[in-house]
Amino acid sequence: EAQVTQNPRYLITVTGKKLTVTCSQNMNHEYMSWYRQDPGLGLRQIYYSMNVEVTDKGDVPEGYKVSRKEKRNFPLILESPSPNQTSLYFCASSRAGAKNIQYFGAGTRLSVL
Amino acid sequence: DAKTTQPPSMDCAEGRAANLPCNHSTISGNEYVYWYRQIHSQGPQYIIHGLKNNETNEMASLIITEDRKSSTLILPHATLRDTAVYYCIVRVQETSGSRLTFGEGTQLTVNP
Numbered sequence: 487e488a489q490v491t492q493n494p495r496y497l498i499t500v501t502g503k504k505l506t507v508t509c510s511q512n513m514n515h516e517y518m519s520w521y522r523q524d525p526g527l528g529l530r531q532i533y534y535s536m537n538v539e540v541t542d543k544g545d546v547p548e549g550y551k552v553s554r555k556e557k558r559n560f561p562l563i564l565e566s567p568s569p570n571q572t573s574l575y576f577c578a579s580s581r582a583g584a585k586n587i588q589y590f591g592a593g594t595r596l597s598v599l
Numbered sequence: 600d601a602k603t604t605q606p607p608s609m610d611c612a613e614g615r616a617a618n619l620p621c622n623h624s625t626i627s628g629n630e631y632v633y634w635y636r637q638i639h640s641q642g643p644q645y646i647i648h649g650l651k652n653n654e655t656n657e658m659a660s661l662i663i664t665e666d667r668k669s670s671t672l673i674l675p676h677a678t679l680r681d682t683a684v685y686y687c688i689v690r691v692q693e694t695s696g697s698r699l700t701f702g703e704g705t706q707l708t709v710n711p
Contacts, residue, residue: 490642534697578697589645
């Protein structure tokens with residue numbers, strides 16, 4: 487089954503404790519993105535990647551890092567999480583030539599205390 | 600991306616057709632209409648897209664007016680599981696980035 491898998495689904499952590507949210511897709515898609523969703527602000531893109539070793543900032547990249555060492559994986563790294571990064575996070579993927587048809591993961595709900 | 604306008608909420612009876620409108624009067628000739636939905640706190644789900652011809656797939660039908668200034672997403676036999684926020688997005692097919700901008704959308708509630 488074609489899917490985008492995020493882990494973990496829920497995470498509670500404390501300020502400053504480094505964490506990684508993993509994202510994996512099995513559709514051989516070139517494009518991958520991370521979004522965060524907050525009440526009243528909609529979905530905002532954090533980072534995106536057009537292919538292996540190619541990443542770029544989205545609208546709200548501060549406080550986040552990403553890497554794309556393999557085509558299928560696009561982890562989101564919070565080196566020093568802060569409470570303002572408490573949010574619902576989504577990973578998405580799409581193929582080149584159809585970037586607007588994105589497949590989203592189920593989401594990761596992160597709480598930073 | 601062209602601006603879109605959708606009603607904030609709609610209700611539909613289970614088993615009936617749900618018709619969700621979207622206005623996009625400033626759409627350009629090379630911009631497509633995309634529809635997504637988001638069931639509460641789940642990841643957005645792509646539904647359908649079109650340029651100017653009507654489109655149908657296993658999930659829905661998309662009707663685009665001849666002047667392309669508005670469109671309607673039709674769920675032919677709505678079920679309770681179709682309760683979600685529906686987003687209409689207008690965008691050129693090939694863009695330099697991959698950021699999708701979701702507006703406020705329409706909260707569709709399907710009632711038993």
